[in-house]
Amino acid sequence: MPLQVKAFDKFEPLREANLRANFAGNFSTERMSSVDWFDQVTLDVTNDYNQTLGGTNDLGALIAGGENGFKGTCGDTDNEVSFLATALIFDISQNPVIEARIKIADVSGTFVYFGFSDAITEATPAATIDAAGGTLTAVATDAAGIVIDADLGTSSIYGASVKGGAAVQSGDSGIDWADGETKVLRVRLNTGGNAFFYVDGKLIANGYISSAVADVPLCAILNYGQRAAEANKVVTMRYLKRWQDVP
Secondary structure: OOOOOOOOOOOHHHHHHHHOOOOOOOOOOOEEEEEEOOOOOOOOOOOOOEEEOOOOOOEEEEOOOOOOOEEEEOOOOOOOEEEEEOOOOEOHHHOOEEEEEEEEOOHHHEEEEEEEEOOOOOOOOOOOEEOOOOOOEEOOOOEEEEEEEHHHOOOEEEEEEEOOOOOOEEEEEEEEOOOOOEEEEEEEEOOOOOEEEEEOOEEEEEEEEOOOOOOOOEEEEEEEEEOOOOOOOEEEEEEEEEEEEOO
16 A cells, blocks of 8 residues: 655644644843733733723723723713823833724714824824814824824825924824724824834825824824714724834
């Protein structure tokens, strides 16, 4: 009888790695790297995050029922904005990068900003950077991030920044965000204060802004709020990833 040779399964090493320790030695990175999966019992607003709920029935809490993620619920009043922010732990000298996986239930009735800011909150109804009234403006003095705002009259994704309280710089990605879609947003700053904006792993069109922010303490921040009288819409952030150089 001929010798029977089992065909090599190219996925077998991967399967084995999933079943046993798959890294030998001390894992060592040159850059700070961390991720919050939002999988705890409650949101830590004492040490890890600062939360400001903008108005009537605005909510912000971790998702229950076996899912990981932060659930932000817009309230009952137009243009009131809520915030979830880290401490002021970034600056451009450390080449910081932040990333989040975000789902927007109703794009036409919602405002979302994800990025860096020089403040952990603003006095609602003001936002870090938004388009209330149809034009991108900033209350933050220095900020750089991604804006999706129903008041722009479109579901398009914008990269935007403000430096030293000057006029907002922005670029339209040409990517439309549909209701119920989930996207991965990334904002990167380098030591020159230049900003780079990514969606689903790709640098977006008009996704580079030169001299976007000054070298000041920055936080990672999520803004969310109601537009167009569409109350109680949900914005979900599944994780927050952070990288930066070690000083």
